Structure formats: structure tokens, C-alpha cells
Amino acid sequence: MTRIAEIRQNILKKNDLLAAELRSRFAAAGVTVVNLVSSPGAGKTSLLESTLRRLQPQYSVAALVGDLSTDCDARRLSRTASRVQQITTGTVCHLDAEMIGAAINAWPLETIDFLFIENVGNLVCPASYDIGESMRAVLLSVTEGEDKPLKYPTIFNSADLAVVTKTDLAAVVGFQREEALANIREVAPRLPVCELSVRSGEGMESWLTRLRVMRAAMALDRSPAI
Ligand SMILES: Nc1nc2c(ncn2[C@@H]2O[C@H](COP(=O)(O)OP(=O)(O)O)[C@@H](O)[C@H]2O)c(=O)[nH]1
Numbered sequence: 300m301t302r303i304a305e306i307r308q309n310i311l312k313k314n315d316l317l318a319a320e321l322r323s324r325f326a327a328a329g330v331t332v333v334n335l336v337s338s339p340g341a342g343k344t345s346l347l348e349s350t351l352r353r354l355q356p357q358y359s360v361a362a363l364v365g366d367l368s369t370d371c372d373a374r375r376l377s378r379t380a381s382r383v384q385q386i387t388t389g390t391v392c393h394l395d396a397e398m399i400g401a402a403i404n405a406w407p408l409e410t411i412d413f414l415f416i417e418n419v420g421n422l423v424c425p426a427s428y429d430i431g432e433s434m435r436a437v438l439l440s441v442t443e444g445e446d447k448p449l450k451y452p453t454i455f456n457s458a459d460l461a462v463v464t465k466t467d468l469a470a471v472v473g474f475q476r477e478e479a480l481a482n483i484r485e486v487a488p489r490l491p492v493c494e495l496s497v498r499s500g501e502g503m504e505s506w507l508t509r510l511r512v513m514r515a516a517m518a519l520d521r522s523p524a525i
């Protein structure tokens with residue numbers, strides 16, 4: 300193995316250990332953690348704004364937002380959730396478990412039901428970094444082209460859910476839905492897909508139901524056996 304490959308392996312190994320620790324902490328505190336990954340502009344912040352607003356009456360929600368250099372998204376989200384924190388990564392193109400661990404130290408985890416993490420917009424690096432999430436959702440907007448799952452297979456086959464976004468624009472941009480779904484299936488045959496538009500609201504209820512069901516299933520796992 301070359302020296303660079305060796306260093307990279309060690310970094311990933313360290314990250315996996317920290318992520319496993321985080322996952323145990325989240326589980327013990329009953330926090331459901333959703334990691335949103337996508338290319339820049341696929342609609343992560345918009346989906347989060349709407350999701351936080353809609354879950355807020357029933358759940359205690361918090362958000363961490365990764366970005367290379369600005370805090371624009373955190374400012375957008377702080378209008379919808381009481382606990383929002385920006386993680387500015389500088390030149391680093393993904394969030395890692397160490398960054399998440401440092402960011403959540405200020406929060407009493409037992410008081411959070413859902414923690415949403417908006418990853419740095421990028422379809423490559425975030426795929427390799429476990430951040431202790433309960434669910435990784437990869438967004439694919441209808442404006443990006445149907446071929447993206449084939450070009451970035453790792454992010455799709457490391458995800459638990461694919462979310463096709465901006466369906467209100469599908470007709471305008473000539474989105475080939477069947478082709479996009481077939482491409483997702485080709486790289487990740489068992490990946491569930493949901494389709495939605497934050498703009499029109501179509502599909503939002505089904506997305507929220509998935510989140511609620513996942514949280515309920517996690518709570519069942521934690522309940523003492525009878
Ligand atoms: N038409 C339409 N535009 C959307 C939708 N969701 C997001 N956008 C727009 O897409 C652009 C990028 O969205 P943003 O949430 O910032 O993407 P992010 O970079 O992944 O966080 C913004 O101009 C949004 O208004 C949608 O459902 N429909």
C-alpha cells in the first residue's frame with residue numbers, strides 16, 4: 300500500500316471508531332439522527348426548513364449544518380428550529396464523526412428527538428464518512444440529470460433512502476423519472492426511494508411518515524424486552 304493510501308485508511312478507521320461511539324451515545328439518549336447528503340443545490344436546506352417546521356409541534360428537533368465557508372444555511376434554519384449549529388469545514392469536503400462530536404457537546408442529547416445533519420454539498424467524500432447517523436438520505440434533484448446514481452454509486456449504495464427532490468420542476472426540465480429510478484436500482488437495488496417537492500408540498504407527508512416510523516421503530520428497539 301502506498302503511504303497516502305495507508306494514511307487514508309487510518310483516518311477512516313479512526314472515524315469509524317468515533318462514529319460507533321457517537322451512535323451509542325445517540326441511541327442511549329434516544330436521538331434519531333438523519334444525515335442529508337447531496338450535490339450542492341439539490342435542496343437539502345429547503346427540505347430541512349420544511350421538515351423542521353412540520354416536526355416541531357410534535358418533536359424536539361435540532362440541526363447541524365456543514366459548509367465550507369458560510370453560515371447562510373444555519374441562519375436560514377435558525378428561523379425554524381431552536382437549536383441550530385453551523386460547522387464550517389474550511390477546505391474539508393465532508394463532515395466527520397469528530398466534528399459532530401465536538402458540535403453536540405454543548406447540547407443535552409436527552410432533550411433532542413430528531414437531529415438533522417446537512418452534510419457538505421458533494422456526492423463523493425461524505426459517502427466514506429460515517430457520522431453515527433441512524434439514517435443517511437441521499438437527495439437527487441430532478442434538475443441534476445438522471446445519470447448521477449451511475450456516476451456516484453458509492454453515495455447511493457451507502458445510503459438508507461434516496462429522495463428525489465424538486466418534482467414540481469420535473470416536466471419543465473424533461474426529467475426521465477423511470478430512467479432515474481432504474482439508475483438508482485442499478486447501483487443500489489434495495490434502496491427505498493421517496494419523491495417530493497418542498498415547493499408544492501407533494502410527497503412531504505410520505506417523507507415525514509418515514510421519519511416518524513423510523514423513530515418509532517428505534518424506540519421499540521430500546522424498550523426493555525417483555
Ligand atoms: N422549484 C423548486 N425549487 C427548490 C425546491 N427545493 C429547493 N429548491 C431551490 O433550489 C435551490 C437550492 O436549494 P437549497 O435548499 O439551498 O439546496 P442545498 O444546497 O442542497 O442546501 C434554491 O434556490 C431553492 O429555492 C423544490 O422543491 N422546488
Ligand SMILES: [Mg+2]
Nearest residue numbers: 343344372417
Ligand atoms: Mg444547503
